[in-house]
Amino acid sequence: MELTVTQENFSRALSAVGRVATNKAGLPILNNILLRTDGKRLLVAATNLEIATTQYIGAKIAKPGAITIPARLITEFVGSLPKGSIDLKVTNDNLHISSGHFNSIINGVIADDFPELPTINEESSISYSIGIEDFKQAVSQTIITASNDSTRPVLTGVYWHSHEGNLFLAATDGYRLSERRLVETKSDVSAIIPVQTLQEVLRNINETAEEVDILFDETQVRFRINEAEIISRLVDGNFPDYRQLIPAKSDTKATVDKQEFVRVTKIAGLFARESGGSVVVTVDPDKNTVSLHSVASELGENTSELEAKITGDGSITLNSRYLSEALSVLDTDTLEFSFSGKLSPCILKSTKKDTNYYHVIMPLKS
Amino acid sequence: MELTVTQENFSRALSAVGRVATNKAGLPILNNILLRTDGKRLLVAATNLEIATTQYIGAKIAKPGAITIPARLITEFVGSLPKGSIDLKVTNDNLHISSGHFNSIINGVIADDFPELPTINEESSISYSIGIEDFKQAVSQTIITASNDSTRPVLTGVYWHSHEGNLFLAATDGYRLSERRLVETKSDVSAIIPVQTLQEVLRNINETAEEVDILFDETQVRFRINEAEIISRLVDGNFPDYRQLIPAKSDTKATVDKQEFVRVTKIAGLFARESGGSVVVTVDPDKNTVSLHSVASELGENTSELEAKITGDGSITLNSRYLSEALSVLDTDTLEFSFSGKLSPCILKSTKKDTNYYHVIMPLKS
Numbered sequence: 001m002e003l004t005v006t007q008e009n010f011s012r013a014l015s016a017v018g019r020v021a022t023n024k025a026g027l028p029i030l031n032n033i034l035l036r037t038d039g040k041r042l043l044v045a046a047t048n049l050e051i052a053t054t055q056y057i058g059a060k061i062a063k064p065g066a067i068t069i070p071a072r073l074i075t076e077f078v079g080s081l082p083k084g085s086i087d088l089k090v091t092n093d094n095l096h097i098s099s100g101h102f103n104s105i106i107n108g109v110i111a112d113d114f115p116e117l118p119t120i121n122e123e124s125s126i127s128y129s130i131g132i133e134d135f136k137q138a139v140s141q142t143i144i145t146a147s148n149d150s151t152r153p154v155l156t157g158v159y160w161h162s163h164e165g166n167l168f169l170a171a172t173d174g175y176r177l178s179e180r181r182l183v184e185t186k187s188d189v190s191a192i193i194p195v196q197t198l199q200e201v202l203r204n205i206n207e208t209a210e211e212v213d214i215l216f217d218e219t220q221v222r223f224r225i226n227e228a229e230i231i232s233r234l235v236d237g238n239f240p241d242y243r244q245l246i247p248a249k250s251d252t253k254a255t256v257d258k259q260e261f262v263r264v265t266k267i268a269g270l271f272a273r274e275s276g277g278s279v280v281v282t283v284d285p286d287k288n289t290v291s292l293h294s295v296a297s298e299l300g301e302n303t304s305e306l307e308a309k310i311t312g313d314g315s316i317t318l319n320s321r322y323l324s325e326a327l328s329v330l331d332t333d334t335l336e337f338s339f340s341g342k343l344s345p346c347i348l349k350s351t352k353k354d355t356n357y358y359h360v361i362m363p364l365k366s
Numbered sequence: 367m368e369l370t371v372t373q374e375n376f377s378r379a380l381s382a383v384g385r386v387a388t389n390k391a392g393l394p395i396l397n398n399i400l401l402r403t404d405g406k407r408l409l410v411a412a413t414n415l416e417i418a419t420t421q422y423i424g425a426k427i428a429k430p431g432a433i434t435i436p437a438r439l440i441t442e443f444v445g446s447l448p449k450g451s452i453d454l455k456v457t458n459d460n461l462h463i464s465s466g467h468f469n470s471i472i473n474g475v476i477a478d479d480f481p482e483l484p485t486i487n488e489e490s491s492i493s494y495s496i497g498i499e500d501f502k503q504a505v506s507q508t509i510i511t512a513s514n515d516s517t518r519p520v521l522t523g524v525y526w527h528s529h530e531g532n533l534f535l536a537a538t539d540g541y542r543l544s545e546r547r548l549v550e551t552k553s554d555v556s557a558i559i560p561v562q563t564l565q566e567v568l569r570n571i572n573e574t575a576e577e578v579d580i581l582f583d584e585t586q587v588r589f590r591i592n593e594a595e596i597i598s599r600l601v602d603g604n605f606p607d608y609r610q611l612i613p614a615k616s617d618t619k620a621t622v623d624k625q626e627f628v629r630v631t632k633i634a635g636l637f638a639r640e641s642g643g644s645v646v647v648t649v650d651p652d653k654n655t656v657s658l659h660s661v662a663s664e665l666g667e668n669t670s671e672l673e674a675k676i677t678g679d680g681s682i683t684l685n686s687r688y689l690s691e692a693l694s695v696l697d698t699d700t701l702e703f704s705f706s707g708k709l710s711p712c713i714l715k716s717t718k719k720d721t722n723y724y725h726v727i728m729p730l731k732s
Contacts, residue, residue, distance in 0.1 A: 300471045
C-alpha cells in the first residue's frame with residue numbers, strides 16, 4: 001500500500017472511527033484501525049463486533065493494499081501533524097507515515113486478521129432520510145430514559161417502530177419512559193437499536209451533515225451521514241407494550257414556565273441528595289403555585305415555588321434527577337405537568353398543540 | 367444574625383472561599399464556611415489550618431452575629447438562586463435563607479467552634495505590590511517545577527528570596543528547576559510559599575484584579591486581591607542553594623521557533639509513552655536542525671526535525687513531558703536550548719536580551 005492523503009481528512013476520519021476501536025471483546029486486533037484502498041478512496045474503519053464504523057476519504061493511490069494500525073497512536077500522531085499532505089507506505093506490516101519534517105513508523109498487523117466488516121441487505125425497503133436536527137433531538141429525547149441494566153437487553157435500546165402510520169421512538173428503564181413521534185411511514189418497522197449505537201451516530205454528526213440515511217434489515221441497521229457509515233446489530237427480543245403505561249387522563253394539571261421549573265428543580269435537588277433525590281411536588285390551586293419540597297436530614301431543607309395555571313390539586317413524590325433530565329430534553333417554553341394521585345405516573349409534555357413528545361416518570365413512595 | 371446581601375456578591379464570595387473548606391485535618395467544622403458580620407460588611411471565610419481565605423462583601427445588617435454553614439450546600443444553593451437580594455437570618459444555629467419564592471433552612475454550627483482566623487504581623491516591612499499579569503506569569507512559571515513529594519517539604523514550595531537587589535522565585539523537584547526574577551527589592555527576603563497557597567491565590571484572581579499585595583512576617587504570608595485575603599503559613603526549612611546547579615556556560619546551543627518546538631515535542635512524546643517519556647534530542651550543525659527521536663518498543667518509532675541556528679553539536683536524552691511543560695510557560699517566540707554533553711543539565715530560555723526566566727532540565731540516562 002502506498003498513497004497520499006490530506007492531514008485534515010485523515011485526522012477527521014481517524015478520530016471518528018477511533019472511538020469504536022476498543023478491545024472489549026478480548027481480541028487485541030479490535031484496538032486497531034483498518035486502512036484499505038478502495039478505488040480512488042481510502043477506507044478507514046473500526047469495529048467492536050457490535051458496531052462497525054467506516055469513513056471514506058479521497059486519496060492519491062500509488063499502490064493499493066491494506067493494513068491495520070493501533071488506533072490511539074495513529075489518531076493522536078496524525079492529529080498532531082501540521083495541515084498538508086501525508087504520505088503512507090506499508091513495508092513488512094509496518095506503516096511509514098511522513099509529512100514534512102515528521103517521519104514515523106508504526107507497527108501494524110496484516111489486514112487479513114481483521115474481522116470482516118458487516119454488510120447490510122441493500123434490498124430491504126425499510127429506509128428513512130431524517131433531517132439532522134430532528135434526528136438529533138429525537139435520539140437525545142429517548143436515549144435518556146433507556147436502561148443501562150444489561151440483564152434486560154431490550155430496555156438498553158431505543159424501540160423504533162411504526163404505529164398508526166407514524167414512526168415512533170420509545171425507551172424506558174422501568175422508572176421513566178419517553179416517546180417521540182418522528183416521521184410518517186408506510187413500512188412496518190419494529191427494531192430495537194442499542195443506545196451505544198445511537199450515541200456513536202450522534203458523535204459522527206458534524207456541521208456539514210444535513211441528513212441521516214437509515215436502512216433496516218432483519219437483524220441490523222445502517223446509518224449514513226455524508227461519507228460515514230455505521231452498521232450495528234439490533235437488540236434481539238420484544239419491547240414491552242409501553243403504551244398501556246401512559247395514563248390516558250390526569251386529574252391534576254399544572255402549566256408552568258420551563259426555565260423556572262428547571263431552576264426550582266435544580267435547587268430542590270441540592271437538598272435531595274441524601275434522600276435519593278426525593279422531592280415532593282405539590283400543586284396548590286388556591287395560591288396558583290407548584291412547590292417543590294426536599295429535606296436533607298442533617299443539612300437542612302428547602303421549599304421552592306413557581307407560579308402555575310392549575311387544574312385539580314394534590315402532591316406527588318418524584319426523583320429530582322429524573323425531573324431535571326426530563327426538563328433538559330423538553331423543547332418548549334411552557335410545559336404541562338400532570339398526574340393523578342400519589343401512585344400513578346406523572347406526564348410532562350409541551351403545551352404546543354399536536355406535541356410529538358411525552359415524558360413519563362413513575363412516582364417514588366412517600 | 368440577620369442581614370441582606372446580593373446574590374451576585376454572596377455567590378462569588380462563597381465560591382472563592384469554598385475551595386479551602388475541606389476536612390483534610392480531620393475536623394468536621396473545617397468543611398464549613400464562617401459567616402460573620404463585620405461593621406457594614408459580611409465576612410465569608412474558610413480555613414484548612416494551613417491556608418485561611420477571607421472575602422468581605424457589602425451587607426445591609428439588621429442584627430450582627432456569626433454562624434458556620436456546610437460549604438458545599440450553601441455554595442451550590444446560593445449559586446443556583448436568581449440574581450437579586452437574599453435575606454439571611456440565624457435562629458437556633460440554623461440559617462434561614464430566602465430569596466423570592468425560594469426558602470431554605472441550612473443547619474449550622476455555632477461560630478465559637480470555628481478555629482480562629484490567623485492574623486499577620488502588620489508591622490513587617492517586607493511587602494510588595496505586584497501587577498497582576500507579572501504575578502500570574504511568575505507563579506505559573508515556577509510552581510510547575512516544584513515537587514509534590516511531601517517527604518522533602520522545602521521542595522513543595524516556591525522559594526521567594528532577595529538576591530543582588532532583586533526578588534527571585536525559584537522551585538525545583540530535583541529533576542528540573544526554574545528561576546524567575548520578579549521585581550527590585552531592598553528587603554532581605556527568604557520565604558518558601560506552599561504551591562497550594564499560590565494556586566489558591568491564582569484562583570482568587572478575577573478580571574477586576576489589578577495587583578496583588580503581599581506581606582511577609584516571620585512565619586506567614588498574606589495576599590490581598592481587592593476584597594479577598596489569603597493568609598498562609600510558610601514552609602519551614604532552608605531551600606537548597608540551587609544557583610550552583612545552573613550551568614554557567616554550555617558547549618552546544620540551538621535557537622529554535624517555540625511553536626515548532628512545541629509541536630515536535632508533543633509528537634515525540636506520543637511515541638515516548640512506553641519509555642517513560644524518553645526522547646533523544648540531537649543538534650546537527652551540518653543540517654542546521656534539532657531532531658527528536660523516540661521509540662515505542664512494540665508500537666513504532668518517530669523522528670521529527672525542526673530548523674535551528676546551531677553552535678556546537680551533540681545529543682541529550684530528556685523527558686518529553688518536562689520539555690513540554692517548560693515550553694508551555696516560556697513566554698517567547700524564539701528560544702535558546704543549550705547543554706554540554708549528555709550528563710549536565712540543559713537550559714531553556716528566551717532569546718530576548720536580559721531575560722528574566724530560566725528553566726533547567728536534568729538529562730535522563732541514555
